Amino acid sequence: MGGAAALEKLVPVLLAFGGGVLLARRKTVPPEASKAFADYAFLFAVPCYLFGNIYASDLAALFDWRAIGGYAATAAVAVLCVVLGAVAYGIREPRAIALRVMAGVQVNTAYFAVPVFITVFGTAAPIFPVLLFQVCVLSLVVIAIMELGRAGAGAGGPGSRLARAVRASLVTPLVLACNAGILFNLLSVHLPKVVLDGAAFVGDSASPVALFALGLHLGGTGLGLRDTTREEMALIAVKCLGFPLLAWLVCGALFGVRGDWLAYLVLIAAMPTPQNLFIFAQRYDVGVGLSASVVIKSSVVSILLLPLWLQTVVP
Template identity: 85%
Template sequence: MGTAAALEKLVPVLLAFGGGVVLARRKIVPAEASKAFADYAFLFAVPCYLFGNIYASDLGTLFNWRAIGAYAAAAGVAVLAIVFASGAHGVREPRDVALRVMAGVQVNTAYFAVPVFITLFGTAAPIFPVLLFQVCVLSLVVISIMELGRAGPAAGGPGQRLLRAVGASLSTPLVLACNAGILLNLLSVHVPKVVLDGAGFVGDSASPIALFALGLHLGGLGLDIRGTGREELALIAFKCLGFPLLAWAVCGLLFGVRGEWLTYLVLIAAMPAPQNLFVFAQRYDVGVDLSASLVIKSSVVSLLLLPVWLQTVAA
């Protein structure tokens, strides 16, 4: 796949994001409104999207357990690497570390990987097992840390605060939607078509609304390419180069994953930082400017490197 083909598929992404930038810079829509749009995406639209798509999927054909286990192992090593590097550079506040882990390990699925995979393979089905792993494991850990960090010091002991944080993370619409989709799918529970149609209608707005929110924020803030700091460069390099190489080594060399699944996993790892990074940062008021910058800059770098990764892994 060439860069032109990828850009053609990403025109809707660029349009939604660019609209937010233009409206914010012209002060037609205030940049502060990005918080409301981000909350809508996080609390409502994305859960609807996940529930409908997971419920309608054939889960049995989506899960290659060796491949998914290998990817989870690679992600675990990547998490440890980022935690160690963050501590070595003086970043020790749990919410700040969790945000950096999310930036370096989680990937942009719905807004970037889906159109790329459809272009390359004619289907985005291989993405869904990784999406479930991200939401039900990685995001659960990140949300727990964020909720725990938001609790005040007078809110009880560490044990009580941790239990409340885990409970709050498990009850978020994002996690509930995934678990409900999996459970109803496995139990073959009939969900009325009108409910699925409604979830699909709302879910289709998740991507443009979240991207529009990001555009509004950056339109008001501005994006300084020359002022990219060392930490940003390190996180972008790890996300777009380090993590894909790690996935290739762990999945291919240690777990013996071969063929199409190795290609799928390396390409998924090479996707940019997730759109939800900005949504989480907005919601928990931590690293908002850093997250917005990482999402956009890693998207550009990832787009340029995709043809290289495809040729390297397929060779």
């Protein structure tokens, strides 16, 4: 894809995101409203979109095991690099290391990847296998470390706290919608057209609303580039440059992934750090300031680099 074509593809993304920033900066819409828009997208619109698309998808094509294996291997290498980097930086506390792994390896699917993929490819279905891997593997590892290192919080011992956290992560609307779509697809359950049309109608709003919410949040908080620490810059560089480059090398050269799937995986890896990082940091009282800064700044860097990635990996 040429540079001009890449920019044309991103015009809707920039319009929705930039509109949120502008309205928040001019105080036309209060930045605090970003939470309501984000909750609508995360809890309702994106699940509706994913359910309808997964239900109607060819699951054999959607679950390309070579591509998924390549992405899992890429994530494992990236996790190791972040852990070694954190230790070399002098960080020893397991929860602090786990938070940095999440910052450098996990991707913002609901608020960022879904709208970008809908705009560029016309579908966000390829994100689904990575979403499940991220929730069912990466997030559970982070939750386990956080819960086991959390002293005196909540009723019961570490095992019961961990079980509650795992259960909560697996019953989020995103995961439930994806699993329901798979189940109904495999069982060939016939759903009335009115149900699918309703899910499509709501799902079509996911992309602009999610980007608008992100823009509102950014417009309200600002950037503060001057106070960016070297550690923050390193994590953002890993997330926005190192991880997608690693995906390109590992998936393409080692696993032989080619064509559309290689483009999908590199672009997914290039998505910013998820907003859940800040939620985890607040819940477990570790690296709150670092997480907020990385989430916001990686989002801006990802938008700036998207034309480059599109021009590089999309035919």
